[in-house]
Amino acid sequence: GAGVSQTPSNKVTEKGKYVELRCDPISGHTALYWYRQSLGQGPEFLIYFQGTGAADDSGLPNDRFFAVRPEGSVSTLKIQRTERGDSAVYLCASRGQTGGGYTFGSGTRLTVV
Amino acid sequence: AQRVTQPEKLLSVFKGAPVELKCNYSYSGSPELFWYVQYSRQRLQLLLRHISRESIKGFTADLNKGETSFHLKKPFAQEEDSAMYYCALSGTGNTGKLIFGQGTTLQVKP
Numbered sequence: 001g002a003g004v005s006q007t008p009s010n011k012v013t014e015k016g017k018y019v020e021l022r023c024d025p026i027s028g029h030t031a032l033y034w035y036r037q038s039l040g041q042g043p044e045f046l047i048y049f050q051g052t053g054a055a056d057d058s059g060l061p062n063d064r065f066f067a068v069r070p071e072g073s074v075s076t077l078k079i080q081r082t083e084r085g086d087s088a089v090y091l092c093a094s095r096g097q098t099g100g101g102y103t104f105g106s107g108t109r110l111t112v113v
Numbered sequence: 114a115q116r117v118t119q120p121e122k123l124l125s126v127f128k129g130a131p132v133e134l135k136c137n138y139s140y141s142g143s144p145e146l147f148w149y150v151q152y153s154r155q156r157l158q159l160l161l162r163h164i165s166r167e168s169i170k171g172f173t174a175d176l177n178k179g180e181t182s183f184h185l186k187k188p189f190a191q192e193e194d195s196a197m198y199y200c201a202l203s204g205t206g207n208t209g210k211l212i213f214g215q216g217t218t219l220q221v222k223p
Contacts (some may be wrong), residue, residue, distance in 0.1 A: 031209060042117075042199050042213030043157070056208045091157065095209060101147075102211070104157040 002026075004105035006092050012111045013082055021077040021108045025094030032075050033102070034067055035091040043091055049075060082112045115140050117202050119214035126190050127222050134185040134217050136174075136200030145203040146176055146183040147211065152196045160185075160198070170194070190221045 005024040013019050025032050030051055035043035045059040049069045057067070064082075069075040079086055089109050093102040116139040126132055138144060148160040161169045163176040163183060174185045183200060197218050201211040 033210065035211075035213075040215070042119075042201075042215050043211070045210045045212070048208050048210050056210060059210075101159040101162065102209075106156045 006105035023075045023092030029094035031095040033093045037089045117214035123218045125220040132187045132190045136183045147201045149199045195221045
């Protein structure tokens with residue numbers, strides 16, 4: 001596609017439920033990043049994929065968070081046993097050649113009630 | 114520790130006035146610095162990066178390693194510059210992950 005697509009754009013879930021957030025990067029972009037942006041804060045790094053592998057997952061806050069990118073294109077961020085503190089905008093970005101700029105998606109706004 | 118600090122949450126100026134959005138960083142190495150902008154109801158997008166040394170939409174930013182700063186400047190603000198601005202740092206290595214500041218809202222009044 002022409003840009004980075006994230007679905008759903010909004011997700012409301014109950015505390016304790018499982019959610020999946022999807023990111024469809026720009027075709028051919030090998031690098032994919034997930035960030036989380038809480039209200040009033042800048043984006044915070046969660047995980048980076050180079051191809052199919054998670055090259056850096058140091059930003060995942062705990063083991064309730066997991067992400068996959070099985071075919072090196074679409075990625076899914078999975079959150080188990082959601083908590084109210086997980087409420088945030090989850091941003092995905094992709095990048096082509098090393099050193100090139102990011103292209104961000106419009107984000108998924110997750111609200112845990 | 115790697116950190117980006119934007120001391121102002123809100124900067125309000127009148128149209129035609131000069132603008133300076135402050136950014137200071139902490140990094141033990143040679144970082145790459147960026148400014149990202151988010152206009153109302155739009156996605157985050159790259160404004161400029163220090164290695165390009167270019168001017169985008171009249172904005173410039175110079176990396177000052179001595180002061181560990183990367184302030185964003187524009188001599189004459191326009192109403193369409195009103196947006197949220199984020200300073201970000203990318204460290205050495207190939208991951209390319211970014212560390213963002215908290216952001217500054219620029220409000221340009223008519």
